[in-house]
Amino acid sequence: MSIADNLIAFTFAAALLTLTPGLDTALVLRTATVEGKQQALRAALGINAGCLLWGAAVAFGLGALIAVSELAYNGLKYCGAAYLAWLGLNMLLRPRSSLSPAEADARPNANWFLKGMMGNVLNPKVGIFYVSFLPQFVPQGHNLIAWTFGLVSIHVVLGLLWSSTLIGATQQLANVLRRENVITWMDRTTGLVFVLFAARLAFSKR
Template identity: 80%
Template sequence: MSIADNLIAFTFAATLLTLTPGLDTALILRTATLEGKAQALRAALGINTGCLLWGAAVAFGLGALLAVSELAYNALKYCGAAYLAWLGLNMLLRPRKSLAPIDTATKHNQNWFLKGMMGNLLNPKVGIFYVSFLPQFIPQGQPLVAWTFALVSIHVAIGLLWSTLLIAATQSLAGILRGEKVVAWMDRATGMIFVLFAARLALSKR
């Protein structure tokens, strides 16, 4: 395939990957609905920063370690599962019944950027995916590092665009969804999703 064909094929594949509902989508929707668009944008930026860092790891060979080392893969896998379980259980066992005003929530930042980034970085499947997926779209003879970063940048751009659309879509319903019972339900539902993803990650194989 030509360089243009590689870029088009990767963009299409990355778009399908981004649109597939998963942990990142759940986190952004929940944060946008309950915390406001500023906090949700922080979470989205954190998630995509994690993608960039994984891309750097793959470009410089660190990501390949996960593909060949069972110990490294399992260590990161269990750390990621524990982190997701901790986040999920907190939401399940201690759901909120009300929200602080958005300005107050922003002032007392819960660091959704860090939560989004850590959730991404502690998932070794992202690294394995990049290691196995990206090389298929790098033309033979082209510089590995430059192309890896170029492809990851495309993936990040698509992710940010999709996150922005998700955040915008929740704003018209945000007032309704901030009711006392809905807030508690959203926390519990998101917590359950996080716990299920934690279990799936902990029990997963390569």
């Protein structure tokens, strides 16, 4: 794939991931509805700051791993493919029909930037997803660290745009995203994409 193809493919996949209702969407919606737009914006900035921190950890850690060990790289690749396949199959076969009340619950009057950031930093699934997902979009022979930060930045921009949209139209979008058929469709679509990317990662070469 060319550099442009890589960027288009990643942007599409990241956009789909961003639009799929989950913990981050639930937190932004709940905060905007209950505590107002300013607090919701702080939560959104915190969520994306957490993504940047995970991106930094993956960029430097994965770069060192690839540099020293072909075996470790292949092991990581297959573990990442297995994780993506497991995640995708779960979404395909057992899609949600609603957002969990626990996901939407949050303590009022919290530091929303810190809460949003720590929600991502303390979630190892974000790091595992980045490790398994980002490397397949880095063109061969290009700087892994620079490309990882670039790809994470695309994800962050998409996340901020989506959060801003949620905050700006809280009631209307909240009602749509809480519909059973929308959540189920998004889970199944994202699951299919994850399975396809798992296959791509498993058969990719260094």
